Amino acid sequence: MAFRFEIIKKDSVSRARLGRVQTDHGSFTTPAFLPVGTQGSVKSLTPEELVEIGVEAILGNTYHLYLRPGYEIIGRLGGLHTFIHWERPILTDSGGFQIYSLGTLRKISEDGVTFQSHLDGSSHFLTPEKVMEIQRALGSDIAMVLDECVPYPSPFEYVKAAMERTSHWAKRSLEVRRENDPALFAIVQGGLHRDLREESAQTLVEMGFQGYAIGGLSVGEPKPAMLDVLSWTTPLLPENAPRYLMGVGTPEDILDAVMLGVDFFDCVLPTRNARNGTLFTSSGKISIKQAQYAEDGRSVDETCACYTCRHYSRAYLRHLYLSKEILSSRLNTIHNLYYYINLLGKIKGAIQEDRLLDFYQSHGSRLGLEKETSLLFHSH
């Protein structure tokens, strides 16, 4: 596959970079937020709506698609892009995280991982090689190696063993690569331990991947710990490869992580919050079900240009939510994804125009960012 990452501009006061990723399904600019299309659908939206929102790439969950409808079926029907009618880039995860969070009776050996499906209890055995085969059949543009995720907190020895296994599995994944395979990203593990994170990053970089993910975060650890891990890890990764922070996060997390040199993000937060009636606005989050919106004829965010804000009032959105109408999930998801994509657009503009610090300060003060994020500056 034709995978290329190009840095367009580096920020002068932080580690942030403006870049572009080229794939066989077109390109996307970074820092990028990839909405999560868990089961072959970014919940409630069509591909055309994603494009209208400005989404350039999405994530698919290998675990879910492997269990249902099955990767062979998707492969025989022309791959995931055709199956779900999405023509732009798709990144697939390895399933590692879902095996831990959803699978039961997990049993890990050096060879691979056995687990029971959360759908029907059926037993499955996945190896690094098998996960490559699955993502190959799906026709992903960017594939992830199988990794071992550990809960937070876990004993040092366990975190270390899982990190080492993740590295062994990354090596095996490289060994079975084929010419037209998706771009392959390794996953840095090591919990909150600086020495383990550094060892993981160095080991993987020596093997040589097309990109590097930072995994095992957003699992309940305190937020400063996540920023510490990023501050230790990104300097050890090659400048010319993209860095992907898996499963993160809030708008504030994303802004912080961009400043620490991260290029891609995925998270269910905007889409899941939308379905729960929690909406992001330029002055913070609101819960649309509150009685105060019952007769509120204003749009969710008067500074927002999304489809939802152009046509619907808070009163109507509240009514749809309380009435459990499907349209509620749709309109809320459109708004929240637009908020995220628009935020990333502002971040990219700020890097381009060398005013990320100003943006950070004005955005941060508006959203009440916490003080510890001051570590983000002058740390590169």
Add this chain to the structure above:
Amino acid sequence: MAFRFEIIKKDSVSRARLGRVQTDHGSFTTPAFLPVGTQGSVKSLTPEELVEIGVEAILGNTYHLYLRPGYEIIGRLGGLHTFIHWERPILTDSGGFQIYSLGTLRKISEDGVTFQSHLDGSSHFLTPEKVMEIQRALGSDIAMVLDECVPYPSPFEYVKAAMERTSHWAKRSLEVRRENDPALFAIVQGGLHRDLREESAQTLVEMGFQGYAIGGLSVGEPKPAMLDVLSWTTPLLPENAPRYLMGVGTPEDILDAVMLGVDFFDCVLPTRNARNGTLFTSSGKISIKQAQYAEDGRSVDETCACYTCRHYSRAYLRHLYLSKEILSSRLNTIHNLYYYINLLGKIKGAIQEDRLLDFYQSHGSRLGLEKETSLLFHSH
């Protein structure tokens, strides 16, 4: 309100008519199918999608909107069209049917009806005058008088009393009409009794309404009985007023009723079936969850030009349904509504070109229409 009904062409072999209804929110052609926007939303779709499907008018449920969010709120926010972002005609029912099917502890007097909300058990009292006030606040284009619906079967005396009360209420509704009110339609009741139906129709026609609905059908009676009622009733209604068959029906019901002189229809069937995975096709209904579609790369209906059929396979639609994805309801609803709107389009074309009998015979034989519908011809 500027309400006008014009007959463009009458069929030569049946009572079918091709017509046009003009309202303050634009016009629509008849015979027309109005999708049901129960709670201010045609379930799962946006107004733009309805327009793309070819929907020209929709129905709103007074009972639901009265209980939630409340008609005063909708009125203060500019009316139902503004509230739900639908600029074309809206017909609202009177709530009569839902009071019977959803309300509890119903108590009917000559004055009006007391019932408890299915949402929170709160007690409500609705009169014909109040129902006019509600539909006025909603800003409907076409309003219905409050009627008393009876279950099927019911004793003759009860059916008769309810029919008479419906006529009294229709008279009271007329008496409180205001200049800019919605067009007002009366509702013919009388169960399956020819004398009661005839008395109801004659009484209401003498009062003079802008249109006439046929109510109390599609409540469990045998299909030939419904056709009998239509065959007795429509000849008694004024030629130059539209006739609306409430809550009907299947594609076959609609074709039959058009031939018996009906102009409007509304029904939850295409939208509800869609959410349950039942799809209408040119060769009959299919249940998309069936295992036979697991690897079926064809569209639902290869003769269909809807958004769903243009972009998605049966295999993907089955996957979305089994995965309980919101997109499943959307794509299925788009297809089923397109099927209905397209069917009405074919019926209109056949009337225009004087080939309704041919259409009826080819359509009927394809769908296995029952023999009793032969009464539809030469009966005018």
